[in-house]
Amino acid sequence: MLAEPSRHVVDPASGALSAATGSYEKRLRDLAGVYGDAAAFDAACATSGDRVVYKVEDVRPAARHGDLIFGTTFMEPGKIADEFFVTRGHVHALGNRPETYYGEAGEGLMLMESPEGEVRILKIAPRVLVYVPPFWIHRSINIGASPLVMSFCYPADSGQDYDVISKAGGMAVRVVADGDGWRDVPNPDYRPRGPDEIAALYTRQD
């Protein structure tokens, strides 16, 4: 019944989390449909589809309710055409569950979108914590020239809905290179959610 306390070391260079209980990685070819320029994506996949874009290590406790999941995300730097590498992104299946992200190395953005399509973009860097409140769809973006490493924490019963973004044709904006910096541009493929879709996202809470 009683779980054992544990101790975990974060390596800001590799994103490794000692004594993690699970991990996964996403290679470029796993991210079909995520980027705006399909031709550039196909060309990149032809030469380096096996390339790892990001990986996650986490610790998942036995108890699903009331407990926490924590871990690290490591994102390689890179772009597809002028669009920076991104994670697939998700909203929590149990919508009223938040998430914290904490910068360990590199420079990134947390791109967030409400069910109604409001957009927020917050910069993440070492010692910066970004709070993603309940109901916000979120995706991480590496805007730097080096790996972006973050640690995260969220309630163990949150779950992830990864289809919420693809069903809307992507997120409302994309983040592209602008000289040495970045800017967000409207996503022409985006289809705002209708009232029923919005209501459904808010219904998934306890």
Next chain:
Amino acid sequence: MLAEPSRHVVDPASGALSAATGSYEKRLRDLAGVYGDAAAFDAACATSGDRVVYKVEDVRPAARHGDLIFGTTFMEPGKIADEFFVTRGHVHALGNRPETYYGEAGEGLMLMESPEGEVRILKIAPRVLVYVPPFWIHRSINIGASPLVMSFCYPADSGQDYDVISKAGGMAVRVVADGDGWRDVPNPDYRPRGPDEIAALYTRQD
């Protein structure tokens, strides 16, 4: 209904958390009964009872259920007789709620005790995350010569029971200086919980 995303910078030197929504501090005189040597505590209070031993800054969202509270703890270095400075310590009022602590600066220990009186001590330092599972009573200890700064995260509906430790005459062990290091010694004032007290701690869950 929808909360606003937010961004917070941790200062590892001061423990300050930008855009915190709340804070509190504990001065030496607030910690009567916490340390083993009452005469040494009284003598220290007579000269420096106003001294801040630790302070906490946190961000508490509007929603209590399903959400997270996060923040920072700053602990001064110091001792009462040979016992290192500690936080008052607590168990979560809703017992099946955990907590994560992450080292930002300095060197410390997380002292944990199960309802049955099992003791675990894990070292915390920069880049080290300690997971305090549900039902474990926990207290932070600064064993270094400089401030101990940690960030933490726990479910927003956890609550704190601060009396659980004093009702048992303290925690089962105390941590004292041992040359340049530390060791744990039995607390002679400790009264192990009886079966009813243990059962009551496990009853407080959802």
